[in-house]
Amino acid sequence: MMRAVRVAAVAALIVVTITLQLSVFDHFALDGVAPDFALIVVVAAALVRGPEYAAAVGFAAGLVLDLAPPADHTAGRWALSFVVVGYLAGLAKPEGDSSWLGRILLVAAGAFVGTSVFALTGLVLGDPGVTVTSVFDVVPRAVGYDVLIAPLALPLMLAALRRVQPAERW
């Protein structure tokens, strides 16, 4: 019962985050690149509970991003990217209390891996929007923007996740 409530709470966090990301923070996009709060949730999940939990949160958040309007790409691409980000971030997370610099570096690495995996799947599937030029344009700016929002967004997400999911082993 408690478990179901926790899952529902995390699901609600994901849905609210992504809705705000698509309808409010899209206005804060710098030349198209918008802040990716869903990615911050996945990295926060990795910091709170480790790779297994973060991969599951990543899958759920990615799937919502794939299906929520105005998404037009093949579904499953963000899900795949965020599973990889969650798992790797969970493995890379240092034991014990990590420094803030370390956490922000983890966001940077996560943003880089996430956007790159998404772009790669686009190349494989022949998405005409994914070109070498657009990838080299978008990926660095996406990483930069996510690092910029991390000092504000990451503590919020960490607090929210710790509230719904008290640390078990970590």
Add this chain to the structure above:
Amino acid sequence: MALHDRHAGLVDRRRARTIAGLLVLASVTIVTLDSSAGASPLQPARDVVAAVLGPIEDVASAALQPITGLPDHFRSVDSLRAENARLAAQNQELAAQLDAAQAAQNRSDEITGISAMVDASGFDVVAAQVVGIGPAQSFSRTVTIDAGVDQGVVPDLTVVNASGLVGRVIAATADTATVLLIADAKSTVGGRIGESMELGFLDGGGDISGDGNLELSLVDHTVSPRVGDTVVTWGSHNGAPYVAGVPIGTVVGVHSSPAELTQTATVSPFVDFSSLDVVAVVTGVQKDGASTQPPASAGQGTTP
């Protein structure tokens, strides 16, 4: 104790690897299912998510208008940016108040512009507001609007604003719809050069952000487009997906290579995609007073 901890850590790691592996497989399966030819098995899921999240995006976008208006106020065209900054510095105290009023004024100007255009062109339109914008990180250019099937918006309808052609509807739920902007790399529009009436195709340049220039290739390679020519839609049977005569943009550069059969030109669109707000969906064209509806046979949520 330490040994036990390490053992538990190893078991955890193996478990995490298995779960991550399974989730990767699940994602790949979804990608495969969704990219298979024909109707996607994911479409029902997409419709459900759109039906739930679309209205929430709509409400969130409206409720937080004073906040979201802030960056829009400072962005739009580069040339306005410096002026905006100067104005903002002048009356910082009134900034918040001003932004709200300014956004409302812009919106009302936009609506006036659209209705003037509609009166002149004889289109039946449904006005809608952009409530969600896809990020460049997804490498596509799509927006969500707050009008759907209940308002008569179905896939394959033309979307315009006061400046010109915006795009076409690719999916619709009861209250929201997704619009593919003409700047998207997947978009192709039949265009006609206003001066010479020559026909061509405008492909989205794949420019993921910013102005989103289009590439125009002419059908007749003996004709060369000139810089400054205006390009309008050529239109197709029953006005789907594009009605005829909507201004698209102006030719800003012409390229020709001996290897290619057709001349290509770069077209700068009239619409500023980075500051889209109020748009109009063309649901019909009045001919001699009588209104002909484009085919509304396309079902809910289908993509062409």
